[in-house]
């Protein structure tokens with residue numbers, strides 16, 4: 001579609017829709033006109049065109065038929081609306097939280113005469129309102145108990161009975177009017193429910209201010225009992241943070257964030273450290289259609305998960321800086337009523353806890369992938385361990401050349417994605433610059449040509465058939481191209497030996513090692529492919545075709 005005209009220059013949210021008005025993507029903007037406009041810019045300048053660094057955007061822009069924009073008052077409102085709309089529409093091109101019964105939600109039964117709260121493990125389409133997910137049932141329960149105490153909204157698994165002789169125990173203890181004993185009208189109760197919803201939606205700043213004002217008034221009127229009750233309510237809001245700072249102690253409370261990303265699956269791990277102690281962690285799986293960066297993933301996770309929490313520590317330690325970092329910090333601080341800092345630590349225990357979170361995210365992701373059908377992840381994991389790689393080698397390429405018979409020498413590369421051959425990514429090369437039977441120089445030429453092709457992604461692992469010399473020429477080819485894969489190895493035959501850069505001796509793998517089997521499969525495939533191409537060339541030549 002054409003770039004829409006008359007876009008507002010205000011902060012807000014934009015929705016991209018397809019021909020059936022289905023929402024494909026939701027995003028927020030400080031300035032809708034320039035942000036939305038950037039999607040339509042086709043230039044090569046990365047600062048103005050989103051398409052250059054993110055090829056999926058071109059794919060998405062090919063199907064969108066309509067852009068809707070919603071103007072709001074400020075960027076924080078845009079942030080909240082973005083999260084709400086993503087939750088509502090589950091757009092195809094946004095990063096999505098995967099459905100997992102491990103996460104508690106708070107359910108508010110809106111259709112009953114006296115609505116009630118409940119902590120549940122799943123959202124259903126029963127007309128009730130759901131808030132969450134929460135990181136733990138502890139934090140969901142904490143929020144519910146607070147709401148019951150402050151607003152008298154009941155926490156129950158069944159509809160509240162009415163016409164009871166006496167108020168329920170909680171109302172007696174907390175001095176609230178009990179709907180079960182007909183002490184409060186449905187209208188008055190509904191007002192309490194509305195404030196409860198505001199609290200759950202994260203509009204906590206006003207609530208805190210309201211309690212503070214009422215507390216002051218009560219003190220002025222010398223209603224000390226009421227003032228005391230209100231003070232307890234405030235304490236409940238600050239429950240965790242107020243008990244977090246141990247006076248005179250350097251032992252801090254913070255959350256450390258780690259991630260693992262592979263293909264369209266990813267995991268964010270939040271490690272909770274309180275008073276210097278590791279008290280627990282949560283793994284949160286996400287899915288996405290397109291490749292995503294660590295920063296994008298963390299931003300999405302913080303917005304989706306932290307907006308519902310009542311137990312956020314004053315510091316969230318991040319592995320990388322993210323977009324809207326200051327804005328998210330301001331927003332969380334406002335809704336919690338105390339300062340929450342998002343920071344990338346440079347050294348010390350926070351860095352260690354981030355490393356731990358990364359490691360745990362990786363192992364959670366691997367165990368999730370092992371359960372995925374159709375992809376040979378167990379071999380990839382074996383390979384990752386065998387070669388001590390930092391990440392799963394999702395994209396593996398291999399090179400081989402064929403010059404038997406001395407005429408028409410050729411080279412080829414093959415590509416395996418998630419352990420499966422991807423024939424669209426195979427490439428064939430006629431040797432152009434090498435005279436005679438010089439295998440090494442031919443490898444170098446093919447490698448240089450492969451890596452000079454900037455339109456193709458770089459492999460996580462690049463394999464050359466052979467030993468240390470082949471490896472050396474491969475590196476020379478890479479150097480000339482100026483672009484490098486994450487890892488390069490040479491694989492020698494009979495017995496299978498793996499040569500790593502900077503190591504004289506090859507490494508051997510235990511018999512039946514899944515990682516080694518996969519490498520062998522890739523080497524055999526590139527060998528088969530290059531021989532086939534060579535034969536085809538020689539046939540053509542003998543038939544007199546160029």
Ligand SMILES: [Zn+2]
Pocket residue numbers: 154167168169170171172177178179180
């Ligand atoms: Zn009650």
